[in-house]
Amino acid sequence: xxxxxxxxxxxxxxxxxxESAEKSYTRKLLDAGIEKSAKKLGEEATETVIAxxxxxxxxxxxxxxxLLYHLLVVMKARGVDLREVYxxxxxxxxxxxxxxxxxxx
Numbered sequence: 001x002x003x004x005x006x007x008x009x010x011x012x013x014x015x016x017x018x019e020s021a022e023k024s025y026t027r028k029l030l031d032a033g034i035e036k037s038a039k040k041l042g043e044e045a046t047e048t049v050i051a052x053x054x055x056x057x058x059x060x061x062x063x064x065x066x067l068l069y070h071l072l073v074v075m076k077a078r079g080v081d082l083r084e085v086y087x088x089x090x091x092x093x094x095x096x097x098x099x100x101x102x103x104x105x
Contacts, residue, residue, distance in 0.1 A: 010082045041070040
């Protein structure tokens with residue numbers, strides 16, 4: 001599964017969003033609204049931070065996977081395509097991080 005990408009996960013989320021909430025956790029999250037999805041994303045971010053500071057490498061990997069999944073669910077709920085994020089990252093990497101951050105002020 002080493003060739004699995006975020007684009008693959010985005011496609012799976014899109015597919016599962018079409019299923020019933022009884023069969024799909026993704027659909028259930030989307031049906032619950034952006035507040036629920038965003039809250040879950042925040043919880044997973046916190047769990048990732050905890051794993052990063054005091055957990056094992058395996059815990060960091062597992063929590064990071066959860067975090068990425070929930071981020072993509074929130075993006076789906078808000079109509080944000082992964083391609084748009086890639087484009088933003090490409091723009092930001094065209095200059096130094098310090099310059100980029102200063103341009104956002």
